[in-house]
Amino acid sequence: MNIVSTVTGARRLRADAERNRRKILDAAADLFATRGIDITLDDVARHAKVGVGTVYRRFTCKQELVDGVFQQHMDDIADAATAALQRADPWEGLVDFIALTCEQMALNRGMGDVFFSDDEGREQIACARERVTPLVEALIARAQDAGALRPDITVNDLFTISRMVESVIDFARPVAPEAWRRYLGLVLDGMRAEGTARTPLTAPSLTDEQVEQAKAACVRK
Structure with a gap:
């Protein structure tokens, strides 16, 4: 040869x-x-x-594969946080970022799993998360300085709120994939500083039939 x-x-x-x-x-x-x-x-x-x-x-191992697939998603989240910091309205910037992370979880079941589990064996995801955290802290501080966000909200509150919304996404996905937007709006109202405007609810409440269908889907899992 x-x-x-x-x-x-x-x-x-x-x-x-x-x-x-x-x-x-x-x-x-x-x-x-x-x-x-x-x-x-x-x-x-x-x-x-x-x-x-x-x-x-x-x-x-699977962790290496998870790292390879979701590293770009996490980088996109970091880029979104950076873009949100450029919004003229600090509250709108924060809302944009929270809504985007929730939307990612609604579109991709694996995103919620990655968000709410540890980063052992996922070096690229861990690096991306380290990049995201200070950006989210800056979004929070900016909205608080503008008087739009409650002064006692922390980055860990946003993490827990995202987990709450992820539960709604999982529950309602079979019958109303966009329902999470309504409940995110309700949560955002609780985050707003006193005296600020209400958040419009852009998705309707689940009907009785949808609730029963969603409950049945949970039983089948």
């Missing part, structure tokens, strides 16, 4: 390896979005239509 053939073969192998890696990441992203991160590498291999060994050669 001559040198040209050897180099061509090596390039083909690298290209094949990158295609398989992309297929694995895309398959994992699909499964994480629809089922959350409680899946196995075997599930990913089946969805990607590659051998299990191919997945394990590129990702030694």
Whole structure:
């Protein structure tokens, strides 16, 4: 075999390896979005239509795969916080950011799992989270300085509020995927400084039928 053939073969192998890696990441992203991160590498291999060994050669554990899929999502969250700090109205900037994080969880089940679990084995996500936290603190301080946000709200309050809204997202998703916006509006009213305007509720309340359907869906999980 001559040198040209050897180099061509090596390039083909690298290209094949990158295609398989992309297929694995895309398959994992699909499964994480629809089922959350409680899946196995075997599930990913089946969805990607590659051998299990191919997945394990590129990702030694699921945490590495989670890190590879969600690192970009977390970077996008950090970019959104930076953009929110540029809004002329500090309250609107904070609301934009909170709504975006909730929307991400509504669109992708795995985002909630990543938000509310530890970062062990997920170095890229941990780095992105470290970037996000001071930006959220700045959003809070800016809204408080403007007299729009209660002075006793902290970054950990926003974390807990996001977890509350995530529970609403999970409950209402089968019958009213946008219902979380209504309950976020109610929470935002509780966060506003005294004497400020109410937050418009942009989604209707669940009907009796929807509540019963959502309850039935919870039982089937």
